[in-house]
Amino acid sequence: MRSEFEQAMMGMAIDEMRQSSGRGPKVGAVIARGDRVIGAGHKRPGVHAERAAIQSALEAGEVLKGSVLFTTLEPCVSIASSTTPCSQLIVEHEIQTVTLEDLTRIP
Numbered sequence: 259m260r261s262e263f264e265q266a267m268m269g270m271a272i273d274e275m276r277q278s279s280g281r282g283p284k285v286g287a288v289i290a291r292g293d294r295v296i297g298a299g300h301k302r303p304g305v306h307a308e309r310a311a312i313q314s315a316l317e318a319g320e321v322l323k324g325s326v327l328f329t330t331l332e333p334c335v336s337i338a339s340s341t342t343p344c345s346q347l348i349v350e351h352e353i354q355t356v357t358l359e360d361l362t363r364i365p
């Protein structure tokens with residue numbers, strides 16, 4: 259069972275996911291610190307959802323260390339470009355990750 263908070267974060271991540279654009283799976287991500295949302299993002303061409311969420315938190319001046327990232331798809335470990343993979347980005351910012359399963363089938 260997920261907590262109410264996790265369910266709320268899941269709902270937000272799904273809302274983000276639905277706004278995705280570009281090729282490949284739709285992905286949404288939300289970053290929370292304590293019980294507060296500090297960042298959110300979705301996949302768009304050339305930018306993964308996790309990166310978009312991290313950027314939105316940083317732009318808002320939020321501290322990412324110790325925050326939790328909720329994502330609808332497991333963060334990538336390698337991508338075919340010179341961009342840092344999301345999993346590495348998450349580790350660098352000392353973010354915990356919660357991956358929400360079985361969401362890739364939601365239209």
Ligand SMILES: [Zn+2]
Nearest residue numbers: 306334343344
């Ligand atoms: Zn990625």
